[in-house]
Amino acid sequence: MSAPAAQTPAPTPAPSARDRRRWARFLVDERAEARLYRQLASRRTGEERAILESLADAEGRHEAHWLALLGGEPKRLPRRSLDTVVLGWMARRFGWIFVLALAQNAERRSPYDDEPFATAAMAADEKIHSEVIRTLAARGRRRLSGTFRAAVFGANDGLVSNLALVMGIGATGVASQFVLFSGIAGLLAGALSMAAGEFVSVRSQRELLSATEPNDDAHHALSDLDLDANELALVYRARGMSEADATARARRVIRVAQGIETAPAITSPVGVPDDHEVVGRAWGAAISSFLFFASGAIIPVLPWMVGLSGLAAVITALVLVGTALMLTGATVGLLSGGPPLRRALRQLGIGFGAAAVTYALGLLFGVTLG
Known part of the structure; x- marks a missing residue:
């Protein structure tokens, strides 16, 4: 019995106009990503700079792939995607950790997994790029985590606690001057408490780490x-x-x-990481806690400070605090690699939920006292 004839693979279909438009889009985005990495590399030194430049070179290889499929430089290219435009703009104006966190989200959404004209190596490259960016971003987060944690949590605590305070006091029907005084007192008391607590916490952590080294x-x-x-x-x-x-x-x-050998002894600790950088410094954490709590706590008081009262002051405070809560929540989401909108809405819900409880209690006490 004769062996079956080998089947020839089906010919690859000719690319359509839609395929070529998609390739052009990939080409533009790869160029933008390479430019972004080179911009970030220009602001770093040493190993981090070399890593970012290598990422830019890899994006250049992907760019060459799409150029080859297109048969050279197209006469007309599509505009860059909004993500790459925003990242490029931020790379020129903001800290590199913030931009890397955004780039981490962008690299995670690789368009090549389901792209028939992309090679398997290109899809694998994008997955590796995501991990490299995540690791670089993690380095930056380690450097700022102590003070940044105190700053963000301090601002959020100030926003939520003082909003709840002025909402509760205001709902009782007392005079606007009393609401203003209560808000300022809450600002100072909370800021001092946060600073003292953060100082003790960070100092204790550093002392504990020192004792274990x-x-x-x-x-x-x-x-x-x-x-x-x-x-x-x-x-x-x-x-x-x-x-x-x-x-x-x-x-x-x-x-x-004992002088028997001349080679240098290895005396570095084994398995003991340097966590002092992660914990941060006590005074830095305390001062940032005070300032950021105060900066958050003053926002709910602003309407009463400029002379508003009653419902107008309440609505204005809610709008101001709601905007601030969403901004801080989105920032934490971006820097942690999470979805910013979800974090922003979560923060908004927590803040307004606390304010609703104290406002209801204030109404109850106001009716009882009245």
Whole structure:
């Protein structure tokens, strides 16, 4: 019985006008992304700059792919997508961590997974790019997380707590001057409380980390240790090394300390990350907590400060605070790599929910006292 004849693959259909328009769109977006990475790289140094430039080079390879399919530079190119325009504008004006967080979301939505004319390597590149951007953004978040956390939470606490306070006081029907005084008192009390609490919290965390880090107290005794019977290996085992590796390392450190070997000893801690940068500094966190709580807490009081009263003051306060809550919520969402609109609406719901409860209580007490 003869072997079946090999089947020839079906010919690739000729690209349509819609395909060519889509390729042109990909070409424009790849160029914009490469330009974005080069702009960000120009503001960095060292390894981060090299990584961003490599990402730009990779986008250049994708650009060459679409140019080849198009048969050269098209006479007319579509406009860049709104995402790339916004990212490019922000890259020139805002901090690079903020832009990387936005780029992380953009890279996560790869258009090549279902694109028949994109290679598998291109789709894989986009997934790797997303992880590289996420890692770079995480580096930046580590550098600002302590103070940034205090600032954002301080502003949100100020917005929500003082809005709830003035809504509750105002609903009782008291004079506008009393609402204003209550709001300013709430601002100062809350800001001072936040600053003190943040200072104690961050200082305690740093002291705890310092207590758990290795030190060099026993370094001067290394040369006096017995090479064959000593407990130095236990130090390295306690830091996470295996028994064999710990023993070998201990012998080498002692031999170097005793002058038997000339190679430098490895004395860096094992398995103990430097978390001080993540925690932040106590005074920085305290001052930012005070300032940002105050900046958030003053917004609900502004209508009464400019002379408004009654329903007009309440509505104005709700509009101002609602806008601020959505902005802070969206900012946290962007920097954390989450959906900004969902975070903004969540923050708005929390703030207005608290204000609704205290306003209802204020109405109840106002009726009771009246």
